[in-house]
Amino acid sequence: MSGFGEPIARREDPRLITGQGRYVDDLGAGALAAAFVRSPHAHARVVDIDVDAALDVDGLVAIYTWEDLPGRVGEPLPLLIPHPSLTHGRTGHPLARDVVRHVGEPIVMVVAEDRYLAEDAAERIQVTYEPLPPVVGLREAADATRLVHDDVPGNVGAHMVQEVAGEGGADARAAIDAAPHVLEFRLDIERSASMPLEGRGVYARWDTDDGSLRVYSSTQASTSVRAAIAARLGLPPGKVEVIAPDVGGGFGVKIVHPWPEEVLVPWAARLLDREVKWAEDRREHFVSAAHERAQVHFVRVGFDDDGRLLGLDVRILHDHGAYTPYGIIIPIITSTQLLGPYKPGAYRVEFTSLYTNTVIVTPYRGAGRPQGVFCMERTMDRIADFLGRDRTEVRAVNFIQPDEFPYDQGLIFQDGRPLVYDSGDYPELLRRAKKLIDWDGFEKARTEAAARGRRIGIGIAGYVEGTGVGPYEGGHVEIDTSGRVHVSTGLTSQGQGHQTVFAQIVASELGVLIDDVQVTTGDTRRFGYAVGTFASRAAVMSGNAIALACRKLRDKALRIAGEALEADPRDLDITDGVVHVRGNPAAAIPLRTVAVLSNPLRYAFDEEAKRATQFAVSGSMDDPPIAPGDEPGLEGRDYYSPPRSTFAAGMHAAIVEVDPDTAEVRVLKYAVVHDCGRLINPRIVEGQIHGGVAQGIGGALYERMVYDGAGQLLNASFMDFLMPYATEIPRIETDHIETPSPLNPLGIKGAGEAGVIPVSAVIAAAIEDAEGIRIDAMPISPDEIFRLRQRAATGDAELLKRSRGRPVPS
Amino acid sequence: MKPPPFAYHAPRALAEAVGALAEAGPDGKVLAGGQSLIPLLNMRLAAPARIVDINRLTELDTVEVTERGVRVGALARHSRVLRSIEAARAQPLLTDALRHVAHPVVRNRGTVVGSLAHADPAAELPAVLAVLGGSVDAMSAGGRRTIPADAFFTGPLESALRPGELAVSAFFPGLPPYGGAAFGEVTRRHGDYALVGVAAVVVLDDDLRVASARAGYLSVGATPLVLDLTEAAGRRSPGSCDWAAVAAHAESLVDPETDIHAGADYRRHLAGVLTERVLRAAAANALERGEP
Structure with a gap:
């Protein structure tokens, strides 16, 4: 069996792992190559651009600056997600006009016969800059003694407050003031990035005679890229095709669109009437794509003797870099998803989103949730330490209970809809996580390790993730006359396994063999209406749309088969692609024949087709061959549009060892209990979790964006940006529970981002537990642990309550 | 990330290679495994006019x-x-x-x-x-x-x-009889350049006392640093040697720098920790190798 729920192997892997993948840079071998002159300054005025020396390079085709861009091509890039609180949204131009605001901002596009020559020419272009004072880091941004944009006072792009009253109507600040216990602290998360192994890339072909454009882009949103290109280039959407071929990872960064290059490359291809391609290199990706995560959080919490939250007040400073093309989705998600599986009592959250002269900040897997979970779970750990209680007990008293769903947190979520949790069982997640990591046996393990001179610690953290945000996705399913099932959906794939899970849904819904099912994603030639792949939404949105399309197709197939078999469609079943009367396998007709019959023909192009021609079919001579309201062909198309998000959840726990001498951290054990509703394919869900946890460990222990005071990114390479290898990732134990979503026909919830979300919180808790020293900033390196130990030795670091008065670890 | 233009030589004999390098002078660069040179070329941090590829030699x-x-x-x-x-x-x-x-x-x-x-x-x-x-x-x-x-x-x-x-x-x-060696390093990720690494050689005399103890350090300066720690170790048997004190002495002699991966203080601390570890291991190795 290979239907819904089966842990089958990924069908796309044999192709991808034997080098048969087809990525943007595998296409267009004869295309011209584009390269860009990018700003070496974080903030500067472009005074002059001298291209004379570049003109000597053989093979140079064209050089473009902003002055060359006509009409809408040169306009500022769109602000994709406007929001009333984003009062000072700003976006860059495709090529810089006058002022550059981060290192890596594109200034000149060079087109040449190949990329080598394009880089040779780019190197010879002399740009004269008048450096301006840069704003780097949240402190400088908030101080606002220098401005990133002259017309944005205080560097403040957005400011937003959400507030929910507690029991009795008390606001959060009053509830905290009245609480028996109050804690107040600051928590920091640094910058990281999606960092897909394939960078961005665009390849464009203009067909002069047809007046049409085909664009291949390594994107997470091909339909919207098409809309953007059509608008900028003044082409009818029907004359623009955008295809996301195989995409080597996205993790959020490729949802941003149109990137400057996505406008410029197609524009140049049309202007030059030549194929043009740009494949981003790694250094470009570091300085000109997007980053995420950097936020500072000021938390104030009031609670009772049991650790029950009475009031929570969080102020957030969000660093959104030089521009805001993707709006303020990240701090909105942090603000709302911070609450996790808990009831906060009264809650107030306020964020200020600030400009800095650094690369733009847009969602990266988790998208603001890792920061929110870090706040809430560090808060839980602090309360437990303050009260001297087990950390899991404090969490348990604050849980939303299984009988309280749907549970309204009283906030507005990132989709503009109420933050209402649809289903879940948080106590069960905790129970299983404790079992999987052996929480109750840990003190014994700690003592035994200590006897051997080893220092270990344990941490736990939970999260709730709003997945499957709208507005919609669609699915189209068609069975051809050879019985093959062609499935398409408009959203894109970046390696998630859509070829497998969507086919499993189709196999189950239609009763066909999975080997007969072919899935196409992200190709506007096949499906023109779509939103994109982000927010753990593909399975929920397209999965349900495809299921609904299958149900339409199935109804039609049974109706036609019923006529052919002279049977009531309600008595029919489909098994292995054959429609048959239930209980009478002899009365059967294959779907491929149903497909023939579904399309009345005048011309018999083959033997099978004869059965559908006008002299072969019987029926009333007074009825039209196609009944009113019916359509030729055996296909179904439908859309799924949810009222609001569906909420997945999980609980992670880890045991780490910290070397008493070198402060190196090793994750000894990592456990995940996960609930994404009904599982389409447990194996793929586990793969998603493993990848997410690996990225989370990267964010917790290795990866950071090191900017110096001048706004230079000092580690813009894989040598110095420490993405973890397989050698840094422990074995990950997983367990699942399934609380089906009542919101969608398949009862599923998203799983794509889950793995990464709580990892920094878990690892911080475990290191803190091992060291007995408070951890309030992530990521953390051995050097920082070493310095924390030194500070603890001089009384300059906060110790856990349980370790106060004890000898400080050396 | 494409290299600037360069002339490429792929000699088939040593004399030919030496001739090509002589002709290239300061503009020449040897390509062997290419694990450092190729990235430098691709990032245009190096732009030699001529590359002499010795892979056919x-x-x-x-x-x-x-x-x-x-x-x-x-x-x-x-x-x-x-x-x-x-x-x-x-x-x-x-x-x-x-x-x-x-x-x-x-x-x-x-x-x-x-x-x-x-x-x-x-x-x-x-x-x-x-x-x-x-x-x-x-x-x-x-x-x-x-x-x-x-x-x-x-x-x-x-x-x-x-x-x-x-x-x-x-x-x-090679190692002499009654000589032992050990290597240790601390890296951020498996296989990365070390934050600090130490290579130690301990040689014992006929009475199995420490005759020589040397340590070579990577990532603590502009060039590899070699410390002769024989005197600090004293002419004692490995078992009675105060290796912690020897390591503390070594730590006081290294002067590493801060970079984005680790501060100077932490590196110095690691130098001490690793020195003790590898000296102990090298001495144990010397005893093992000395056994008939």
Whole structure:
């Protein structure tokens, strides 16, 4: 069996792992190559651009600056997600006009016969800059003694407050003031990035005679890229095709669109009437794509003797870099998803989103949730330490209970809809996580390790993730006359396994063999209406749309088969692609024949087709061959549009060892209990979790964006940006529970981002537990642990309550 | 990330290679395993006018092990040297250190002599050559010369090789009887350049007391640092030696710098921790090897 729920192997892997993948840079071998002159300054005025020396390079085709861009091509890039609180949204131009605001901002596009020559020419272009004072880091941004944009006072792009009253109507600040216990602290998360192994890339072909454009882009949103290109280039959407071929990872960064290059490359291809391609290199990706995560959080919490939250007040400073093309989705998600599986009592959250002269900040897997979970779970750990209680007990008293769903947190979520949790069982997640990591046996393990001179610690953290945000996705399913099932959906794939899970849904819904099912994603030639792949939404949105399309197709197939078999469609079943009367396998007709019959023909192009021609079919001579309201062909198309998000959840726990001498951290054990509703394919869900946890460990222990005071990114390479290898990732134990979503026909919830979300919180808790020293900033390196130990030795670091008065670890 | 234009030579004989390098002078660069040069070219941090590719000079693909030590030819890859049982027997420190050089794919291409010629103070092999008192043989149109390790490493990514010279082999002296060695390093990720690494050699006398204790350090300065810790260890048996005190002494002598991965204080601390670990291990290794 290979239907819904089966842990089958990924069908796309044999192709991808034997080098048969087809990525943007595998296409267009004869295309011209584009390269860009990018700003070496974080903030500067472009005074002059001298291209004379570049003109000597053989093979140079064209050089473009902003002055060359006509009409809408040169306009500022769109602000994709406007929001009333984003009062000072700003976006860059495709090529810089006058002022550059981060290192890596594109200034000149060079087109040449190949990329080598394009880089040779780019190197010879002399740009004269008048450096301006840069704003780097949240402190400088908030101080606002220098401005990133002259017309944005205080560097403040957005400011937003959400507030929910507690029991009795008390606001959060009053509830905290009245609480028996109050804690107040600051928590920091640094910058990281999606960092897909394939960078961005665009390849464009203009067909002069047809007046049409085909664009291949390594994107997470091909339909919207098409809309953007059509608008900028003044082409009818029907004359623009955008295809996301195989995409080597996205993790959020490729949802941003149109990137400057996505406008410029197609524009140049049309202007030059030549194929043009740009494949981003790694250094470009570091300085000109997007980053995420950097936020500072000021938390104030009031609670009772049991650790029950009475009031929570969080102020957030969000660093959104030089521009805001993707709006303020990240701090909105942090603000709302911070609450996790808990009831906060009264809650107030306020964020200020600030400009800095650094690369733009847009969602990266988790998208603001890792920061929110870090706040809430560090808060839980602090309360437990303050009260001297087990950390899991404090969490348990604050849980939303299984009988309280749907549970309204009283906030507005990132989709503009109420933050209402649809289903879940948080106590069960905790129970299983404790079992999987052996929480109750840990003190014994700690003592035994200590006897051997080893220092270990344990941490736990939970999260709730709003997945499957709208507005919609669609699915189209068609069975051809050879019985093959062609499935398409408009959203894109970046390696998630859509070829497998969507086919499993189709196999189950239609009763066909999975080997007969072919899935196409992200190709506007096949499906023109779509939103994109982000927010753990593909399975929920397209999965349900495809299921609904299958149900339409199935109804039609049974109706036609019923006529052919002279049977009531309600008595029919489909098994292995054959429609048959239930209980009478002899009365059967294959779907491929149903497909023939579904399309009345005048011309018999083959033997099978004869059965559908006008002299072969019987029926009333007074009825039209196609009944009113019916359509030729055996296909179904439908859309799924949810009222609001569906909420997945999980609980992670880890045991780490910290070397008493070198402060190196090793994750000894990592456990995940996960609930994404009904599982389409447990194996793929586990793969998603493993990848997410690996990225989370990267964010917790290795990866950071090191900017110096001048706004230079000092580690813009894989040598110095420490993405973890397989050698840094422990074995990950997983367990699942399934609380089906009542919101969608398949009862599923998203799983794509889950793995990464709580990892920094878990690892911080475990290191803190091992060291007995408070951890309030992530990521953390051995050097920082070493310095924390030194500070603890001089009384300059906060110790856990349980370790106060004890000898400080050396 | 594409290299600027360069002229490319792929000689088939040593004399031809030396001739090409002589002609290129300061504009020439040798390509062996390419694990450092190719990234530098791609990032346009280096722009040599001529590249002399020595990968066809199979006569340099040699690992010769004698009683005196291990001589590695310029085309011998890390992985080949790492697999040599004879080399491991003659000089286990070389094998130990090679295990810490990057990853298998890098070791399959990168060469031992290339790593020495690149003279990265964060690399393992320069420190090993330095602590062992080895040497590099260089050939030019003018002839052949032997450059001792202490004269070979002249600065970060700078060696005593002159324009027109090709490093043809490196010699790693073997361990004497009652000699032991150990290597240790701390890296951020598996296979990364070390935050600090230490290669130690301890030699015992006939009474099994410490006759010599030397440690070579990587990532603590512009060139590999060698400390003679014999005096600090005293002429004691390994079991009665105060290795912690020796390490503390070593720690006071290193002066590493801060970079984005680790501060100077932490690096100095690691130097002390690793010194104690590898000296203990090297002394234990010496006792083992001395046993009949």
